Amino acid sequence: MSLTTNRIKTTALTRIIVPASLGHVGATGGGLMANDNGTVTFAQGGAGVWILPIKDLTVGDTIMRFTIRGATAGAAAKTLAFSLMKSVSASGTITASSVQAATSDTTATAHAIDLETYLTTPSKVAVKEEYFVKCTMTTNGAGVTATLSSVEILVKKTYGQET
Amino acid sequence: MALTTNRIRTTIRSKLVVPAALGHVGATAGGGMATNDGTVLFPNACAAATWVIPIAGLNVGDTITCLRLRGATAGATAKTIAWGLWKSVSASGTITATLVQAMTTDTTATAHAIDIETYLTTQEKATVKYQYFVLLTITTDGVAATVDISSVEVDVKKTFGQES
Numbered sequence: 001m002s003l004t005t006n007r008i009k010t011t012a013l014t015r016i017i018v019p020a021s022l023g024h025v026g027a028t029g030g031g032l033m034a035n036d037n038g039t040v041t042f043a044q045g046g047a048g049v050w051i052l053p054i055k056d057l058t059v060g061d062t063i064m065r066f067t068i069r070g071a072t073a074g075a076a077a078k079t080l081a082f083s084l085m086k087s088v089s090a091s092g093t094i095t096a097s098s099v100q101a102a103t104s105d106t107t108a109t110a111h112a113i114d115l116e117t118y119l120t121t122p123s124k125v126a127v128k129e130e131y132f133v134k135c136t137m138t139t140n141g142a143g144v145t146a147t148l149s150s151v152e153i154l155v156k157k158t159y160g161q162e163t
Numbered sequence: 164m165a166l167t168t169n170r171i172r173t174t175i176r177s178k179l180v181v182p183a184a185l186g187h188v189g190a191t192a193g194g195g196m197a198t199n200d201g202t203v204l205f206p207n208a209c210a211a212a213t214w215v216i217p218i219a220g221l222n223v224g225d226t227i228t229c230l231r232l233r234g235a236t237a238g239a240t241a242k243t244i245a246w247g248l249w250k251s252v253s254a255s256g257t258i259t260a261t262l263v264q265a266m267t268t269d270t271t272a273t274a275h276a277i278d279i280e281t282y283l284t285t286q287e288k289a290t291v292k293y294q295y296f297v298l299l300t301i302t303t304d305g306v307a308a309t310v311d312i313s314s315v316e317v318d319v320k321k322t323f324g325q326e327s
Contacts, residue, residue, distance in 0.1 A: 009167040012323055015224070019217030019294040021187055036189040037251050037260040038215050038296035055219045069292055073256040110256035114292070149251055149258050150294035152223065159173075159323050 010159045013064070016056050018133075020070070020148035023052035030137060031148075040148045042137040044074070050135040052151055057131055063123045065154035066133060068102065070113035076141025080105040082115065083134045086123070099123050099131070113148075122156070174322045176228075179220040181297075183234070183312040189213030194301060194312070202234065205301040205310040214299040216315055221295055227287040229318035230266060230297065234277035238308035244269040244277065245300040250293045263287050263295075277312070286320075 020040045021033050030048015031040045042048050057063075068082050081104045087096040102117040125131065137146045183203040184196050193212020194205045205212055221227075227248070236242055245268045251260040266281040289295065301310050 007166060008171065010171050010173070010323065011167070011169045014222045014323075015291070017221045017223060017289060017294055019219065019296060021215060021217045021296070022185060022219055033187045033215070034190060034192075036213050036215060036298055037258055038217055038249065038294060038298075039251060039258050039260075056222075069253045069294070071253045071256055071258050112253040112255050114253065147258050149253050152291070157323075 011156060012159065013154060013156055016054070016153040016155055018052060018054055018151045018153060020050070020052060020150055022055065023050050025049070026051045026134065039070070042139055042146045044139055044142065044144050047138045050137065050148065052133045052135065054131045054133065054153055057125050057155065058157065059125050059127050060158060061125045062156040063119060063125070063131065063153060064156060065116065065118045066102070067117070067152040068113055068115040068133070068135070068148070069150045069152065070146065070148040071111070072107070072113060072144070072146045073110045074141065074144030075109050076144045077108055078106070078140065078144050078146055079138040080113065080146055081136040084119070084123070084131065085134050086129050086131045088129050172322060174320060177319050177321050179218065179317040179319055181216055181218055181220070181315045181317060183214070183216055183314055185219060186214050186216035189215045189298065203312045205303055205312070207238070207303050207308050208305040209301050209303045212301050214301070214312070216297040216299065218295040218297065218315070218317055221289050221319065222321065223289055223291050224322060225289045226320040227283060227289065227295070227317060228320060229280065229282045231316040232266065232277055232279045232312070233314045233316065234310065234312040235275070236271070236277060236308065236310050237274045238306065239273055240304045240306050240308045241272055242270070242304065242308045242310055243302040244310060247298055248283070248287070248295065249298050250295050252293050
């Protein structure tokens with residue numbers, strides 16, 4: 001027999017998996033999804049921006065950490081910059097601001113991207129806000145590519161009490 | 164007054180509804196979203212066109228138990244709807260995609276509603292560093308066969324409540 005109640009509030013940490021292919025090209029093109037791997041690839045010479053909206057957040061959630069997953073190929077320079085952003089509507093415009101930037105990945109050699117960033121100040125999702133990760137991918141030199149797989153978001157959620 | 168705690172762990176079964184329109188064209192073009200009904204249409208004469216649907220709504224630790232593909236086909240001639248659950252993980256220099264399980268292929272020639280249910284032989288627990296997606300491979304003949312995909316439903320066991 002199950003207990004049905006709305007009088008117990010439970011807090012929990014959970015890790016949301018956000019596939020990179022849920023995102024879209026930002027103001028600067030470069031990322032391509034035309035593959036069967038569910039990934040986003042930035043070819044050599046790109047300086048593209050990719051916007052990955054964070055699904056499955058609920059007002060009141062607290063974001064603690066974000067982790068970028070992917071891979072780079074080629075042994076020349078690349079600069080991969082990631083920032084957790086939020087935007088809010090105002091009269092005539094939508095204002096986006098950086099919540100926290102990750103340390104840029106500038107490793108020249110081919111490697112797996114596994115970039116974990118704890119927020120200095122955990123960010124509580126407020127009414128009217130939406131969150132996204134802005135990925136700015138600069139690849140230079142022959143044979144250099146960068147591929148994004150997913151972003152993992154560590155969130156503190158509260159379940160159980162009806163609002 | 165409500166009781167607030169982090170010491171109760173609850174497991175539930177949930178059905179994630181993943182609209183096909185959240186996906187994108189794969190390595191072989193053919194399908195597109197040029198409709199106003201939120202679906203993905205594969206016109207006639209598609210040759211193994213692929214469409215990738217990322218599974219949104221998964222959390223690390225969730226267990227995937229079953230998938231269902233929803234849509235419709237038109238035309239009374241040949242079409243093949245193949246699909247599978249995939250996962251990918253990052254490695255140095257590349258991202259490796261692995262087939263978790265191929266789902267039941269639909270080869271019915273007549274017009275029909277697509278409602279294919281496939282339970283996983285081995286339930287799949289969502290693991291750190293992995294992301295999951297459904298890869299559709301659609302072939303339609305050159306006459307009048309079309310395939311319209313609406314959504315994928317994913318049965319998931321979720322655990323809520325205890326801090327990890």
